[in-house]
Amino acid sequence: xxxxxxxxxxxxxxxxxxxxxxxxxxxxxxxxxxxxxxxxxxxxxxxxxxxxxxxxxxxxxxxxxxxxxxxxxxxxxxxxxxxxxxxxxxxxxxxxxxxxxxxxxxxxxxxxxxxxxxxxxxxxxxxxxxxxxxxxxxxxxxxxxxxxxxxxxxxxxxxxxxxxxxxxxxxxxxxxxxxxxxxxxxxxxxxxxxxxxxxxx
Numbered sequence: 730x731x732x733x734x735x736x737x738x739x740x741x742x743x744x745x746x747x748x749x750x751x752x753x754x755x756x757x758x759x760x761x762x763x764x765x766x767x768x769x770x771x772x773x774x775x776x777x778x779x780x781x782x783x784x785x786x787x788x789x790x791x792x793x794x795x796x797x798x799x800x801x802x803x804x805x806x807x808x809x810x811x812x813x814x815x816x817x818x819x820x821x822x823x824x825x826x827x828x829x830x831x832x833x834x835x836x837x838x839x840x841x842x843x844x845x846x847x848x849x850x851x852x853x854x855x856x857x858x859x860x861x862x863x864x865x866x867x868x869x870x871x872x873x874x875x876x877x878x879x880x881x882x883x884x885x886x887x888x889x890x891x892x893x894x895x896x897x898x899x900x901x902x903x904x905x906x907x908x909x910x911x912x913x914x915x916x917x918x919x920x921x922x923x924x925x926x927x928x929x930x
Contacts, residue, residue: 748785748788748790748791749785750783750784750785753781754779756775757775757776758774760772767859768814769813770810770814772808772809775804775806775819776805779801779823780800780801780802781799782798782799782800783799784797797825798824800822800823801820802819802823802842803821804846805818806818811850813850813860814850815849815866818846818847822842823843823872824840825840831877834880835878836878838875838878839874839876840873842872843872844869844870848866849868851864851866
């Protein structure tokens with residue numbers, strides 16, 4: 730996956746240090762699905778491609794928030810039941826940052842995502858009676874989570890395993906103008922992340 734070009738402004742004209750550092754990565758997330766109503770699947774597997782940036786440590790924002798990353802992502806999701814649920818694709822913006830360092834390489838981080846997911850197979854009285862949860866082809870994609878970030882490699886590239894709790898992680902939370910039903914789908918996730926750049930996505 731290529732890194733999207735980002736034009737870096739000069740933070741210090743004397744050192745010519747860029748103020749924005751590009752980062753990119755991919756994730757796979759395997760989740761158990763918890764739903765308040767009947768839903769024809771109990772697991773979710775998703776693949777995410779993401780690109781973003783963080784502020785250089787030489788800048789004021791980088792000094793205040795050295796681990797904060799913002800960017801955009803796209804995800805392909807399967808509930809292993811394409812006929813009744815579909816294979817939704819999500820487009821979202823995200824931000825992640827460190828809450829506390831637990832060891833030299835392990836930290837407690839947070840992340841939020843907000844966007845749209847499309848490609849759902851909504852409830853239909855004649856063709857899709859089993860899916861009584863989703864009422865629209867397009868829905869909001871909302872994720873808020875805490876996770877453990879483990880830096881296996883302190884260099885530019887590495888892999889981390891991030892067990893996540895998501896109270897609430899809602900995918901999808903239906904938009905206001907969608908048809909009934911519109912219950913939320915709450916996955917609890919174990920994700921595996923590969924990253925490239927100065928810090929992980």
